[in-house]
Every structure is written in structure tokens, then in C-alpha cells.
Amino acid sequence: MxxxxxxxxxxxxxxELDIAVDDESPNASIYKRLDSEIDKPVSERTWxxxxxxxxxxxxxxxxxxxxELHIAKKKAIQKIVNIMSDLDQxxxxxxxxxxxxxxxxxxxxxxxxRPEMMGKKEGGSNSITKDRYDNIKGKLKNYFxxxxxxNTIATNLKPKxxxxxxxxxRKEENWAGVGKKKVEPxxxxxxxEITLFREVFRWGIKKGFIRPSLDLPFDDHNFIEDExxxxxxxxxxxxxxxxKRECDWYNLEQNSENPVRIWDSFxxxxxxxxxxxxxxxxxxxxxxxWKDVSIFDNEVSVDEDDKLGAEMTTHPSTKTGQRQxxxxxxxxxQNIFQKTKFKSKNDWIFSDLEGxxxxxxxxxxxxxxxxxCNGLMDFTDQYKLTGKHLVPYCLRHFYAxxxxxxxxxxxxxxxxxGITSTRLKRSYxxxxxxxxxxxxxxxxxxxxxxxxxxxxxTGQYAFFTGxxxxxxxxxxxxxxxxxxSLSALK
Numbered sequence: 001m002x003x004x005x006x007x008x009x010x011x012x013x014x015x016e017l018d019i020a021v022d023d024e025s026p027n028a029s030i031y032k033r034l035d036s037e038i039d040k041p042v043s044e045r046t047w048x049x050x051x052x053x054x055x056x057x058x059x060x061x062x063x064x065x066x067x068e069l070h071i072a073k074k075k076a077i078q079k080i081v082n083i084m085s086d087l088d089q090x091x092x093x094x095x096x097x098x099x100x101x102x103x104x105x106x107x108x109x110x111x112x113x114r115p116e117m118m119g120k121k122e123g124g125s126n127s128i129t130k131d132r133y134d135n136i137k138g139k140l141k142n143y144f145x146x147x148x149x150x151n152t153i154a155t156n157l158k159p160k161x162x163x164x165x166x167x168x169x170r171k172e173e174n175w176a177g178v179g180k181k182k183v184e185p186x187x188x189x190x191x192x193e194i195t196l197f198r199e200v201f202r203w204g205i206k207k208g209f210i211r212p213s214l215d216l217p218f219d220d221h222n223f224i225e226d227e228x229x230x231x232x233x234x235x236x237x238x239x240x241x242x243x244k245r246e247c248d249w250y251n252l253e254q255n256s257e258n259p260v261r262i263w264d265s266f267x268x269x270x271x272x273x274x275x276x277x278x279x280x281x282x283x284x285x286x287x288x289x290w291k292d293v294s295i296f297d298n299e300v301s302v303d304e305d306d307k308l309g310a311e312m313t314t315h316p317s318t319k320t321g322q323r324q325x326x327x328x329x330x331x332x333x334q335n336i337f338q339k340t341k342f343k344s345k346n347d348w349i350f351s352d353l354e355g356x357x358x359x360x361x362x363x364x365x366x367x368x369x370x371x372x373c374n375g376l377m378d379f380t381d382q383y384k385l386t387g388k389h390l391v392p393y394c395l396r397h398f399y400a401x402x403x404x405x406x407x408x409x410x411x412x413x414x415x416x417x418g419i420t421s422t423r424l425k426r427s428y429x430x431x432x433x434x435x436x437x438x439x440x441x442x443x444x445x446x447x448x449x450x451x452x453x454x455x456x457x458t459g460q461y462a463f464f465t466g467x468x469x470x471x472x473x474x475x476x477x478x479x480x481x482x483x484x485s486l487s488a489l490k
Contacts, residue, residue, distance in 0.1 A: 010034045010035075011031040011032065011033065011034060012031075012032040012033060012034040012042045012045060013031060013032040013042055013045075014029060014030075014031045014032075015029060015030050015031070015069070015073075016028075016029045017029060017030065017073065017076060017077070017080075019077060019080055019440070020052065020080075021051060021052070021053060021054075021080060021083055021084050021087060022054065022084075022087075024054060025052045025053065025054055026052045027052075028049060028050060028051045028052065028076060028080055029049070029050050030047050030048065030049045030050075030064065030072050030073065030076050031047070031048055031050065032045045032046065032047055032048070033045070033046075033048065043067065044067050045067055046063055046064065046065060046066065046067060047063075047064040047066055047067065047068075047069070047072035047076075048061055048062065048063055048064060049061070049062050049064055049072075049075075049076040049079055049080075051079065051080055051083055053083065053087070053093055056093055056094060060079075060083065060093065060094075062079055064076060064079075077437065077440050078437055081433060081436055081437050081440065082433070085429070085433050086155075086211060089208075089211070089212045090208045091155060091208050091210075091211050091212070092154075092155055092208045092209060093155075095153040095154065095155040095156070096153070096154050096155070096209055097150065097151050097152065097153060097154065098145060098148050098149060098150055098151070098152045098153075098154050098157070099145060099150040099151070100154070100209075101154045101200075101204050101207075101209040101210075102140050102141075102144065102145060102200070104207070104209075105140070105200055105203055105204075106133075106136070106137055106140065108203075109128065109133055109136055109137075110133060112124075112126050112127050112128050112133075113127070113128055113129070113130050113133050114127040114128070114129065116129075116130065136196060139192075139193055139196055140196070140200070142176070143169060143174070143193060144196075144197060144200065146174075147162075147165055147168055147169075148161065154204060154209040154210055155209065155210065155211055156211070157201070157204070157210050157211075158213070159201070159213060159215050159216055159217045159218075159219065161217075162197065162217035162218060165197075165217075165218075166190060166194075169185060169190065169193070170184060170185065170190075172184075194217070194218045197217055197218070198216050198217055198218060201213075201216055201217055202216065212429065214427055214428075214429070214430070232386075232388035232389055232390055232394060232397075233388075233390070233394045233395075233397040233398045233401055234386065234388075234390070234394070234398050236402065236405075238385065238386050239276075239398065241385065242380055242382065245379070245380035245381070246269070246272065246376065246380055248379075248380075249265070249374060249376055249379045249380060250265055250266075250269045252374065252379075253265030253374065254266070259353065260352075260353065263352065263353050264352075264362075264366065265366075266339065267336065267350055267358065268363065268366045268376070270332040270333075270335050270336050271285065271332075271350060271363065272395065273329050273332050274310075274327055274329050274332045274333070275392070275395035275396060275399070276329075276395045276398050276399055277327045277328045277329035277332075277399065278310075278312070278325055278326065278327035278328075278329070278399065278416065279325075279395075279396045279399035279400055279403075279413075279416055279417045280312070280314075280325060280327075280396065281318065281319060281393075281396060281418070282360035282363065282392060282393065283315075283317075283318050283319070283360060284312075284314045284315070284318050284319075284325070284418075285349075285350060286350060286357060286358065286359050286360055287314070287315035287317070287318065287357075288312060288314075288315075288348070288349045288350065289345065289346055289347060289348055289349060290337070290343060290344065290345055290346075290347055290349060291345035291346060292312055292313045292314075292315075292349075293310055293311070293312050293313075293333055293349065294310065294311040294312075295308055295309070295310055295330045295333065295334065296308070296309050296310070296311065296330070297309075307331070308329075308330030308331050308333075308334060309326060309327060309328055309329075309330045310326065310327040310329065310330040310333050311324060311325075311326055312324070312325045312326070312327060313325075314418070319418065320418035320419070323418055325416050325417075325418070326416055333349070336349060336350075341355070342355040360392065363392045364391065364392055367390070367391060367392055368391075377390060396417070399417070400413060400417060400424070400427075400428055400431070401428065401431045404428055404431040404432060404435060405431065405434070405435060407435070410424055410425065
């Protein structure tokens with residue numbers, strides 16, 4: 001540390017870091033400027049980071065917004081990790097303006113315009129008419145660019161920036177036309193524009209203008225499959241608090257005089273934990289029958305609440321077809337089995353009081369407050385506490401994110417979720433980046449990786465790491481903990 005300078009720049013303070021974006025680049029460094037904040041002593045001046053980047057001139061120089069050295073080092077490492085990730089994804093590190101991105105997008109579209117008399121069959125599946133091109137150009141010029149801002153850096157675009165777009169579009173000053181001829185856009189027009197904006201966003205990611213994102217603008221319009229949508233999920237501390245509040249909700253519902261509310265809240269109480277311990281998709285748990293579940297003793301468990309695991313066979317009609325999935329929360333299946341009147345092989349596990357299958361919409365209504373119970377998210381005050389829009393699918397993402405943070409092998413996590421390892425790494429890139437950062441910090445002693453935690457039953461988390469003493473669901477042997485003959489399933 002000390003004073004350092006050359007013909008171009010003199011630093012008030014300078015520290016070289018032991019990290020670079022790749023093997024060919026010089027190490028990054030942090031520094032305080034000599035020619036800035038001159039009214040402050042050096043100790044109170046802001047740290048900056050310089051990150052050399054191949055083929056990018058002087059690289060990136062960014063303010064760290066702190067005068068504290070130890071904080072500056074942590075922030076600098078995080079920014080370096082982010083840039084490394086961007087480079088891996090082909091993102092334009094220096095950033096281009098939105099107008100440039102739109103111009104290049106339109107140039108590509110213009111190249112696809114087919115001759116006036118040529119049909120799509122002859123022109124190709126990507127070809128468009130001149131009228132369609134003019135329509136696209138007009139929508140981007142009149143609505144996309146004004147809303148986002150022509151000089152906005154495209155790299156920093158986030159799907160959330162489009163959240164207010166529909167309200168903005170419906171304001172009279174943003175209608176199409178001139179004067180009295182201006183008309184409010186029809187819903188079909190809004191839908192067409194939303195589809196176009198999503199196309200631009202995807203194209204921008206592909207071309208490196210926009211940083212990769214798990215979600216797209218307007219994902220709440222359900223234009224794509226759930227698996228492609230990035231959902232918010234709980235951090236571990238948020239989850240622990242949620243479970244405490246969820247138990248309060250459960251106890252309240254169990255004291256209801258309405259038998260439907262009592263049963264619905266009981267099933268939901270178990271299902272929340274099953275999904276968080278397994279990563280099952282909504283349709284996968286909804287179609288489970290008792291013949292599809294085997295209970296086994298989990299000898300690697302450290303807590304009594306997860307001594308039972310469950311092996312599940314998903315229905316062939318589900319997204320990835322028939323497969324085996326595992327859940328550390330076998331006790332929650334046990335709880336349902338002990339209470340339900342419907343215990344035969346072909347009975348639905350998740351059923352109402354009449355034995356009818358409960359579907360994912362029923363679970364969503366429990367969450368959203370539109371069902372027969374008090375709304376779970378409102379009761380537990382999740383939006384206020386987390387600022388996140390949490391839905392049942394978030395339980396699957398919680399399973400994935402916590403498994404990654406606990407460094408469960410990616411092939412095990414992917415297999416259990418019914419996806420490829422490549423898909424897991426792509427869809428949960430943010431989680432892997434965070435894990436990567438924790439590993440970097442652990443080397444300097446400033447942070448250590450998350451250790452394996454225990455069980456959901458105590459407000460913590462359990463992960464499947466192996467099985468033993470697996471039980472045939474129709475054997476005559478009694479389970480040590482179930483206290484029932486699994487052969488009773490007829």
C-alpha cells in the first residue's frame with residue numbers, strides 16, 4: 001500500500017488485489033484518487049476498483065462507495081466475480097445504449113423482410129412482411145424507447161423495469177394517433193406489444209446487450225412455461241421466520257369450526273414442507289397416489305424430524321415423465337397417511353375430504369387468500385417482510401437454491417428436480433455466483449461457506465444425502481416410525 005502514480009494518473013492510495021478476471025489479465029486493483037474529494041482527508045475518500053479486461057482498453061473503473069479498506073476489498077471481489085460471469089455469458093462489459101440495441105434489432109428484422117409477392121413458405125419461417133417491419137419499428141420507436149430511455153445502458157436492463165409499462169401505455173398521452181384521433185390501445189394491442197418487448201429482451205440477452213436473466217418482462221402474464229420463469233424465493237433467515245408465522249396460521253385454521261378449512265390447512269401445512277424438501281413441480285405432487293411413495297429410514301439424519309425419507313415415482317403425464325424423486329420429509333407423508341380416510345394404493349395423497357384430488361390451483365388459492373382459509377402470504381406478511389412476490393412454485397426454487405448453497409452435487413440436485421445439470425446451472429446462475437463469491441471470501445477469512453443445516457421441522461433445512469433401509473410400500477414389514485403396516489395400502 002502507498003502512493004503510486006505514472007504519467008497518466010496519480011493515486012492517493014493504491015492496493016493491488018490477488019485476483020484477475022482470467023489467467024491472461026493483470027490483477028485488479030483498488031485505489032483512491034488524488035484529484036477527487038480533495039476537501040477530505042485520504043482516509044475518508046472513496047475507494048475505486050480497476051479491473052483489467054481483455055480487449056477492453058483500460059478495462060472497468062467503478063466506484064466502491066466506501067472509504068473502508070476491508071469493505072472495499074469485499075465489494076471489489078463481488079464486482080470482479082460479476083464481470084467474470086458476464087464474460088462467460090458474452091455480455092458487453094462496457095455497455096451499449098438502448099437506442100443502439102434497438103437499431104441493431106431493427107437492422108436484423110429489416111434483413112428478414114421478404115419481397116412483396118413472396119409468401120412465408122418461400123421466404124422462410126423467419127421472414128416478415130414490410131408492413132410487419134414498419135409496425136415493429138413504430139412500436140419500438142414510439143413506446144419501447146421512450147419508456148426505457150434511449151440513453152439507458154442496455155446491460156443494466158431488468159425485467160422489473162417493465163412492471164409499470166402497461167399503466168404507462170394506457171395514459172392518454174401515450175396513445176397512438178394525433179389529437180382527437182388518439183385512441184386507447186385495445187388489450188390485443190397491449191398483448192402484441194408485450195410479446196414484441198419480450199422478443200427484444202431475449203434477443204438483447206443473446207447478443208450480449210442485456211445481462212442474462214432468469215425471467216423476462218411481463219412474466220406474470222404467463223406467456224411462457226413455469227420452468228422458464230425465475231421466481232423469487234426465501235433466503236434461509238426469511239424461511240425460518242416464514243415457518244414460525246406459518247405455524248401460527250396453521251394453528252388458527254385448525255381451531256376453525258369449518259371442517260374444510262381444518263383439512264385444507266392440514267394438507268397445505270404438510271405440502272409446504274414436502275415441496276421444500278423435494279423440489280417437486282405442482283403437477284408432480286398433485287398426481288401422487290399412495291402406491292407411488294415408499295418410506296425409508298434415513299440414517300444420515302441428525303434430527304428426529306427427518307429420520308424418515310420418501311422415494312416418489314412421478315406420473316408419466318408430468319413434464320419430465322415418470323422418474324424417481326426423493327424427499328427428506330417422509331414424516332409429512334406419514335402425517336397425511338395417519339389422518340386421511342383414503343389409504344388405498346390408488347387413492348390420491350393430496351385429496352379433499354371426499355377423496356377428490358387437490359390440484360395446484362387449490363394450493364395457489366391457499367397462498368393467495370382466495371380459498372376457504374385465511375390467505376397464507378397475507379397472514380405471514382411475506383411481501384412486507386421480504387419484498388418478494390412468493391407463490392407455491394417458489395418452494396421448488398427454495399429447494400434448488402439451498403441445495404446449491406450447501407454444495408450438494410449438481411447432478412444429484414438436477415436429477416431430483418427432473419432437469420439437466422446444464423439447465424440447473426443456467427437457471428440458478430445467480431446462486432452459483434453467490435456460492436462462488438463465498439468461496440472467494442472464505443480464502444481471505446472474511447466469510448465462510450454455509451454449513452449443512454439440519455431440518456425443516458425446527459425451522460432449518462435438511463438435504464437428502466443418501467438412503468438406507470428402503471422399505472417396499474406393500475411389504476408386511478412394519479416401519480419403525482410409521483407405526484402402521486404399509487401393506488395396509490390396498
